Amino acid sequence: MTADDAQVAVIGGGVVGCAVAHALARRGVSSLVLEAEPGLALAASGTNSGILHTGFDSEPGALETRLILRSAALREQLLEELAAPVWRCGARLTPRDDEQRQAVDRLAENARVNDVEVVLESDGSLVVPGEAVTDPVAFVHALAAAARSGGARFTLSAPVVGLTSAGDDGVSVELRGDERRHVRGVVNCAGLHADDVARMVGEQPASIYPRKGEFLVFAAEEPLREILLALPTALGKGVLVFPTIDGLVIAGPTAREREDKRDWSVEPDANALIRERALRMYPALARAEQIGSYAGLRPAGRGANYVIEPSRALPGLIHVAAIRSTGLSASLGIGEHVAGMLAEHAGIELGPERPLTAARVQPSGHWWTRAALHHGAAR
Numbered sequence: 001m002t003a004d005d006a007q008v009a010v011i012g013g014g015v016v017g018c019a020v021a022h023a024l025a026r027r028g029v030s031s032l033v034l035e036a037e038p039g040l041a042l043a044a045s046g047t048n049s050g051i052l053h054t055g056f057d058s059e060p061g062a063l064e065t066r067l068i069l070r071s072a073a074l075r076e077q078l079l080e081e082l083a084a085p086v087w088r089c090g091a092r093l094t095p096r097d098d099e100q101r102q103a104v105d106r107l108a109e110n111a112r113v114n115d116v117e118v119v120l121e122s123d124g125s126l127v128v129p130g131e132a133v134t135d136p137v138a139f140v141h142a143l144a145a146a147a148r149s150g151g152a153r154f155t156l157s158a159p160v161v162g163l164t165s166a167g168d169d170g171v172s173v174e175l176r177g178d179e180r181r182h183v184r185g186v187v188n189c190a191g192l193h194a195d196d197v198a199r200m201v202g203e204q205p206a207s208i209y210p211r212k213g214e215f216l217v218f219a220a221e222e223p224l225r226e227i228l229l230a231l232p233t234a235l236g237k238g239v240l241v242f243p244t245i246d247g248l249v250i251a252g253p254t255a256r257e258r259e260d261k262r263d264w265s266v267e268p269d270a271n272a273l274i275r276e277r278a279l280r281m282y283p284a285l286a287r288a289e290q291i292g293s294y295a296g297l298r299p300a301g302r303g304a305n306y307v308i309e310p311s312r313a314l315p316g317l318i319h320v321a322a323i324r325s326t327g328l329s330a331s332l333g334i335g336e337h338v339a340g341m342l343a344e345h346a347g348i349e350l351g352p353e354r355p356l357t358a359a360r361v362q363p364s365g366h367w368w369t370r371a372a373l374h375h376g377a378a379r
């Protein structure tokens with residue numbers, strides 16, 4: 001290892017990779033984030049709903065839930081340090097019939113088990129005051145800026161193409177053009193391609209496929225002041241209607257099981273699919289002007305979710321795969337958890353916690369257009 005090298009390489013500059021770099025920087029550990037694309041947050045992390053969930057509806061005890069709840073506990077202090085744009089607008093789920101009322105009662109009980117504050121109103125609506133919206137692209141850039149201020153480095157357009165053991169020296173990370181970096185630990189935060197990275201060392205912690213989610217974006221005359229939730233289904237949280245921090249209204253996402261990891265298109269029937277459900281929840285949308293649409297690809301694991309584990313093939317490598325639908329909300333908890341795993345499995349010495357501040361990151365304009373334009377899928 002040369003003096004110039006970082007202790008840890010993080011593969012992937014989405015919200016998970018940047019949260020890991022940020023958590024390491026807070027503990028005085030240097031990292032190098034290697035991102036294949038020419039910018040951060042150009043995959044799932046820049047094409048989601050931008051909602052910071054509380055975990056009220058998550059399965060009690062699951063790793064995903066524990067990390068969302070831990071993030072929620074860390075959030076207020078870290079958001080202040082990060083100066084990321086957040087609107088604590090709260091969320092509401094209004095049942096439409098007796099069956100839904102019973103489902104809402106079960107969710108209220110779930111929230112109680114997870115120790116998340118909810119209020120059941122007299123009309124049967126469930127209100128979740130802690131749910132918030134952010135600009136997810138600015139959120140990732142805020143994590144990256146703070147990590148940078150603590151010594152992390154970021155290299156863009158740098159796909160990792162190979163990983164090999166460097167014996168006692170740790171891991172050798174191969175980039176294009178036969179360029180190499182030697183590090184003590186590596187974290188695989190490659191989202192949709194986490195399984196491709198795992199295959200580089202001859203293993204497959206989970207097969208990852210895209211679960212596509214499409215959204216419609218509206219300029220509404222009447223501002224929406226809270227997130228309107230649907231009852232969760234087997235495929236996720238369902239179609240929601242939510243405000244953005246810059247005053248727009250978004251309806252979505254769909255949840256379609258797909259195979260093509262490069263297809264970021266909004267499919268022709270998405271409009272009808274989303275509108276039908278969204279209008280039931282928010283009739284005022286009928287009078288709003290649709291100004292755009294976008295699609296995101298959730299990095300879903302076949303039969304697996306939140307696969308965070310040390311590699312069995314390459315000492316020093318940690319996989320963080322199949323962070324499918326709550327990675328933005330859980331990112332702060334994931335970062336802290338992975339830092340602990342690097343200490344345990346890669347001999348990384350964590351220093352005392354230190355606050356990291358960075359200049360305020362400005363909202364990124366219409367953040368939802370950025371990845372769509374990059375992938376040639378803007379509509």
Ligand SMILES: Cc1cc2nc3c(=O)[nH]c(=O)nc-3n(C[C@H](O)[C@H](O)[C@H](O)COP(=O)(O)OP(=O)(O)OC[C@H]3O[C@@H](n4cnc5c(N)ncnc54)[C@H](O)[C@@H]3O)c2cc1C
Binds near residue numbers: 037
């Ligand atoms: C439609 C939709 C709605 C969602 N809504 C929410 C929500 O409201 N709230 C919430 O908390 N979560 C939400 N999510 C989930 C959240 O977006 C994801 O869990 C999260 O973005 C996953 O982050 P990631 O960093 O693991 O993956 P990504 O953001 O996909 O980042 C992975 C990065 O790795 C890079 N990479 C891949 N291979 C390599 C390589 N070989 N070398 C270098 N770099 C590589 C990629 O280019 C990419 O930038 C939603 C997701 C979608 C798609």
